[in-house]
Amino acid sequence: IDPMEGVPMVEASRTIQAKLHEHQVEGLSWLVHQYRNAVPAILGDQMGLGKTLQSIAFLAYLKDNMQVSGPHLVVVPLSVMSNWMAEIERFCPSMRCIRFHGPKQERARIKQEELTDVREFDVVVTTYEMLTSEISYFRRKFFWRVLIVDEGHRLKNEKSQLSENLRKLPAFYRLILTGTPCQNNLRELWALFHYLLPDVFTNASAEKFEEGFDAQRGVMDVVRMKEARSLLALLMLRRRKDQISMTLPSKTELAVVCGLSEYQRTWYKRVLTGVRGEILTTGAGAALEMADGEWR
DSSP, rough: OTTTTTTEEEEEOOTOOOOOOOOHHHHHHEEEEEHHHHHOOEEEEOSSSHHHHHHHHHHHHHHSSSSOOOOOOEOOOOGGHHHHHHHHHHTTTTEEEEEEEHHHHHHHHHHHHHHOOGGGGGEEEHHHHHHHHHHHHHHHHEEEEEEEEETTGSSSTTSHHHHHHHSOOOOOEEEOOSSOSSSSBHHHHHHHHHHOOOSOOOGGGHHHHTTTTTTTTEEEHHHHHHHHHHHHHHHHEOOGGGGGGOOOOOOOOOOOOOOOOHHHHHHHHHHHOOGGGGGGSHHHHHHHEEETTTTT
């Protein structure tokens, strides 16, 4: 099943300051199509294909072409939060984005000064940890138009605190970004479906997925795997780098060679010789020196 079948192509909003690759235009079109049909989505492109840019272009299209205002919430790992903020500023500077992160006093300031009026911002970017700390606030204060979860494979355990907190948030539309949607068993895939459509993929349906495929137990039911793939085609768009034609800059490798510090030399000698550290300073241990990568 081709997930792009019947999906009308759209153009990126004029506020996007980037030229999208062909596969990114298709991803944007698919996201818009899913939104119009109120079908939650998993954007499962392989790492490096621009899931963040496609998501930003999607939010910009909603605002500029469909007149759908926010607020939108993007929940990300702390390690990529700065990247999200930078890419929003770079690719869509007109999008009003608030970074929700910091100690308790800073969060209180953001609530009081920046989040009082939903007409004054478009997107809130926060982390898993901040969401957990402020779950009551995020639940009662806003009804989110689009809720995006980056690195959504963290939701593969439906009993995790993150998954439970995210399901509590009121949102019109939910989008998962992940480069690894399914790895070990279909139960992980069910957990993603359960987050997106909890009324459809209830707890009672989890067992059906478990019986379909489990690499650790050596279980593989071909019929159920085909059925799971059919469901995936309705909810997920995934492209691999070897499936698309995209011209990338040539890779440059730079090798930096630096010598060991005295502290590092001491520990290398200790590990390689098994001699106690205090002995290395005298006797035979002191004679050990590194020359051309070899001990002598």
